[in-house]
Amino acid sequence: MLKSEDETGFNIVPFTWPKGYKSDGVHAGLRKDKKDMGWIFSETPAQAAGTYTTNQFQAAPTKLTKNTINQDHKLQAIIMNSANANSVTGNQGDLDAAKSQKLVADKLGIDQDLVGVASTGVIGEPLPMDIIEKGINELQLLDNDNATYAILTTDKHNKTISTQVQVAGKTVTISGFCKGSGMIHPKMATMLGFVLTDAKVADGLLQLMLSNEVETTFNQITVDGDTSTNDMVVTMANGQAGNDELTTDSPDYQNFVSAFNKVLAELAKDIAADGEGATKLVEVNVKNAANHDDAQKVSKAIVGSSLVKTAIFGQDANWGRIIAAIGQTNAKVDIDHTSVWLNGLALVDNSKTANFDEAEMKESLGNDKITILVDLNSGTATGQAWGCDLTYNYVRINASYRS
Incomplete structure (x- = not known):
């Protein structure tokens, strides 16, 4: 994507991770021949917020991530997989999601309560933990975009966007990626979406922004009228840009919110355009x-x-x-x-x-x-x-x- 200046003053730039983030994606074996596991890692614990499906059969990883974020509104890593939703899998599904969380925490040497878990794929099948453990062992801390491919199911392409905006004289990057093609009729967010920024944001403000901006973006798309059991959008802000803490009173607050909204809106439109079988x-x-x-x-x-x-x-x-x-x-x-x-x-x-x-x-x-x-x-x-x-x-x- 070519760099361009938006009317709100922020730049659309080629996809890049904000400062202080690493990621990777691998083919662990959940799918026949495509990347099926990935992760995101912040060098420091980040402010975190999430929105989640209202489907009553909320999947084990979705529930776990929601509970994890709600504890202290912080994350440092997210592990994700495609092909298997780990949804409607009973108590074993909860145990498997928690085990995935612990395996990642142990490998990265961080607190288990700083790890989110996201899954997407077929509902009702047990998570093959031998493959999950293999995939976690293979993941590295890199700068590639493989994680953006590891979450895809029937998507025809990965969906990414990066923007940059000035906050208190510092260049702040906001980058997002998501998956979604079928079972799209969100009542909170979309299938799986992740938005990362290196901005320093006041406690609690990230959740307010995400909840507000989801309403006019992800909640306004539909492909087939079906709401998934695994829908979630998670956002992290690690403060590595070095800006003064962003609050609602900050002079650059509205520009930051506009850039944040742009990321969500462009991802939402990309999901709609990439609907299963869609031509328009x-x-x-x-x-x-x-x-x-x-x-x-x-x-x-x-x-x-x-x-x-x-x-x-x-x-x-x-x-x-x-x-x-x-x-x-x-x-x-x-x-x-x-x-x-x-x-x-x-x-x-x-x-x-x-x-x-x-x-x-x-x-x-x-x-x-x-x-x-x-x-x-x-x-x-x-x-x-x-x-x-x-x-x-x-x-x-x-x-x-x-x-």
Whole structure:
């Protein structure tokens, strides 16, 4: 990715680890021939925060990481694996997650309560601890990006981003990576996401930022309407940039939050675009809603509608599916004066067809990115969500997921 200056004053730079972080990823044997285990390590204990799935069958590693962070809001390492979710595996799953945590702590010579654990893959299968232990033994403290590949399942590519922003005269780096392609309908975050920074952040502030910014980013994407048992986003801040402690009163606080939001938003969009079988990224923008919540729920209802998603795949400008998705919500809507645009072309004008050119609209629907704009004519609030089309290939992938 080429370096560029964002309007908020921070730079998008080629992916790099912030100061004081090491990582690695290896092929341990959970998968046939791809990297399947990785870790992240901070040279010093870091402030930590997390958001986690609301699925009632929350996986053992997700529960363990949540409890670990909640103890003192600090982490120094995270061990992660793909191919096996260690979810719905009973007491043995809890023991295996804790053993993974201890193996990493012993190898790194750090406190066990400073190690997070993350898993993704097939639900209901015991974690093969011989392979896990082998993988941990092989991991090293390096500067490569192998960890960003070790968490992938049906993803077509790794998902990474780095930004830099000035905080109290120091250059601070924020880097994130994630995985997610199927079972994406977050109610907190996404499948697995990790955001690292070398900023020094006041106690408790990292959790506030993460919880707030997840709401408008990861919580506003959907691929298939299913919320995983393993979803989590974890962020760490180790203070190695040397900046004065960042607080809500710091002059650079808002710029830092904007950069942090940019990382989450770009990762969220990358997940939506990489949805299983997807051929198009779908972005929905809602304006003139009665309030922000209404705008958010309407935008997500549209990207989550199977009928809207299939119409976009088929390049069919069937705007009734969009209107129906809006109407299924309890948002305040002016039902006589709702308007819709698709890629800037008028589709619905005051709740009536805009008499668009079918050929022009079909050609526009062939784009890789589809942008839908909705005017609810009920206020001044705005909202945004991201999703993808629904294709034959999605069914093919998930019909044989375990094989």
